Amino acid sequence: DVQLVQSGVEVKKIGESLKISCKSSGYTFRNYWIAWVRQAPGKGLEWMGIIYPDDSDAKYSPSFEGQVTMSVDKSISAAYLQWDSLKAADTAFYYCARQTGTNPTYFDSWGQGTLVTVAS
Amino acid sequence: AIQMTQSPSSLSASVGDRVTITCRASQSIRSGLGWYQQKPGQAPKLLIHGAVSLHSGVPLRFSGSGSGTDFTLTISSLQPEDFATYYCLQDYNYPYTFGQGTRLEIK
Numbered sequence: 001d002v003q004l005v006q007s008g009v010e011v012k013k014i015g016e017s018l019k020i021s022c023k024s025s026g027y028t029f030r031n032y033w034i035a036w037v038r039q040a041p042g043k044g045l046e047w048m049g050i051i052y053p054d055d056s057d058a059k060y061s062p063s064f065e066g067q068v069t070m071s072v073d074k075s076i077s078a079a080y081l082q083w084d085s086l087k088a089a090d091t092a093f094y095y096c097a098r099q100t101g102t103n104p105t106y107f108d109s110w111g112q113g114t115l116v117t118v119a120s
Numbered sequence: 121a122i123q124m125t126q127s128p129s130s131l132s133a134s135v136g137d138r139v140t141i142t143c144r145a146s147q148s149i150r151s152g153l154g155w156y157q158q159k160p161g162q163a164p165k166l167l168i169h170g171a172v173s174l175h176s177g178v179p180l181r182f183s184g185s186g187s188g189t190d191f192t193l194t195i196s197s198l199q200p201e202d203f204a205t206y207y208c209l210q211d212y213n214y215p216y217t218f219g220q221g222t223r224l225e226i227k
Contacts, residue, residue: 035216037164044207044218044219044220044221045156045158045164045207045209045218045221046218047209047215047216047217047218049215050214050216059214059215060215061121061215061216061217062121062215063215095163095164097163097164099211101169103170104151104152104154104169104170104171104173104211105152105169105211106154106166106169106170106175106211107154107156107164107166107209107211108166108169108175110163110164110165111163112163113163
């Protein structure tokens with residue numbers, strides 16, 4: 001079975017750095033794009049960006065370009081989302097999702113989400 | 121970026137009702153649209169991909185239609201477990217973009 005398991009709850013302070021993870025199993029990690037999606041408290045879903053593990057090709061939404069960095073470690077089938085300096089507005093749930101198919105394409109497997117709380 | 125306008129933002133309906141949710145893209149996305157269901161405290165779940173294809177395991181009461189700029193998700197006969205929030209996602213062009221969501225509530 002395909003599984004994406006995300007790292008646990010994070011409570012950080014403004015200005016701190018953070019790296020959250022999404023570990024995949026049950027499929028060939030390097031061959032499927034992994035996306036990140038943000039959901040602020042009580043708000044809708046926002047597509048942040050996507051990365052291809054085989055060559056780390058990454059596409060960012062303009063809203064998130066320069067604010068976060070996506071990366072992967074193929075040796076342990078993990079994708080990461082990191083911040084160098086957190087803001088209060090980064091408080092949200094973050095989901096990773098696997099993209100399947102080429103035409104059409106879709107996100108068929110999702111992580112359980114990581115809650116990031118940034119306090120002053 | 122392509123804007124996705126989803127409507128209505130909320131909807132009250134009863135078990136057994138037929139409901140329709142729409143998404144309009146700011147430019148043609150051909151069939152590059154998916155529909156996702158999210159329940160409180162859970163990750164989104166794929167319902168429909170390629171605008172019209174039912175994802176494996178999704179009940180037949182869910183259906184999708186449309187192409188180009190106008191898309192529809194229909195639930196033919198609401199069941200108690202269908203009360204949730206629904207999102208469209210255009211996956212035709214980067215950056216992919218979600219609609220604002222439709223919260224489906226029990227009347």
